[in-house]
Amino acid sequence: DIQMTQSPSSLSASVGDRVTIACRASQAISSYLNWYQVKPGQAPKLLIYGASNLHSGVPSRFSGTGVGTHFSLSISSLQPEDLATYFCQQSHTTPWTFGQGTKVE
């Protein structure tokens, strides 16, 4: 299975800060990388697909970059509603696997 490693596991930031979350794959996955936002008690949301494509309805302050084994999710100006846990997921090879999550506090 492809292992996905996120860093940091948690971070503390203030409203307006730029936040960046890293995700590393154990083998090259081209651009087959998605990002999700998860809040307790809510349905998870797809933010980014194909490493850098913003899903419909997602605010433009979210962006994704990377190819191969190194990826990142950035929030250009953190908003209160962005406090959540973020997961990366590879869709290159089944079984699809997720990172362990990054909690933004």
Next chain:
Amino acid sequence: QVQLHESGPGLVKPSQTLSLLCNVSHGSLSGGEYYWAWIRQAPGKGLEWLGYIYYTGIPYYNPSLRSRLTLSLDTSANQVSLILNSVTAADSATYHCARKVVFRGLIDSDAFDVWGRGARVTVSS
């Protein structure tokens, strides 16, 4: 906008069988564009993809669970079901139903674009 809603027993005894349903509203299971997946999150842990099923009824399972997992769907009722046999405490988690879509572009990207809130399941005697 399609909505997914999971339902289940909440509490299951060890070694017994877990059965969950996903009701799909404002959308149809019968369209050929989508696959219907189950993903779980154990307390304090990450997300784990369990498997998905196509509208034809053909399932694809995570090898780690293949021997215990059965997915099926009822297109007339717009429901997807999950059956997990011989559960242990390690199967305690929130189980999400999700729709898998393929985004066409320079590369065709699979992603889970719609999720349910999840059904919390505890395995305990």
